[in-house]
Amino acid sequence: MIKKLKSNDNEVFNELVILYKNRVINTCYRFLLNKNDAEDVSQEVFIEIFQSIKSFRGDSKLSTWIFRIAVSKSLDEIKKRNRKKRISSIAQTLHLDDVAHWISGGKMPDEDLIASDNMAQINKALNKLPENQRIAFTLSKIDGFNNLEISEIMKTTTIAVESLIYRAKKKITADLEHILKK
Template identity: 40%
Template structure:
């Protein structure tokens, strides 16, 4: 695709909401999602002239967003690990090890349940997590998920089956703990 400011602006306008929603489902914080958006569109801008139409532009942007979101989480989690005991120096801010859950699509009364659900989703292996989010949260079909993840449809079905089974077990345990506390 020939790159110029008009093409890039069009791509940005067409896909900024999709990128934001996908990033938010991974990072679960609006500021972090906005940071991922910037990284994704810098990558898109730098690579748009190399896009070869082997897949749709939407699929390509999904892949970039997922990869940047996963990389962002890995970097963020490694920083939390190093700062778990406080600041390295007086000039550096202390990083809290508390996960916040901010998703504008979740109504206030459902935020606690949604946080529990996303906390459990975040414990899944990356491939299961990605397949589950794309399929069950974004509502994509298994063939679309397979194209984005560059896998076969049967592999996606297997990932989704394992993800659902794992989520059922983990959520059951979470709610069992919750009931015992009351």
């Protein structure tokens, strides 16, 4: 497959996209927490793969290389967001329209709002973690990668990954227990 990709075989590239599309979108979503942004970034991931496949040396598995690009592109998007601070996306995330409707005498927020609030609190707890711990924890506990795959994606050792995940769990346990008790 790699050989055909390097020779610009579009059919094989389409197969690669079909094979990895959903997992790449899910990985991006875990970092970006926005479906549209995750889809946009995943397109950038596949563009990068298409443009850079000739430089792929094969030091790691193709899938590891793909997810390394996905994580990198997602983190770039987060940095871009932090520079812009879009108020409209914050309002959308917090469902301020629903809350305003409820305060003005409308129906109480529904379960979707409560679930969204719980997810926002979980994400807030994850965002308190240092970047490397958040990446390792997310790839392990949410995306289901094993420590060897994570070490390849993050370009570090498996021992470092184990340590990052352990420290991340330790830091957010209290926050997550509080959320789950609610």
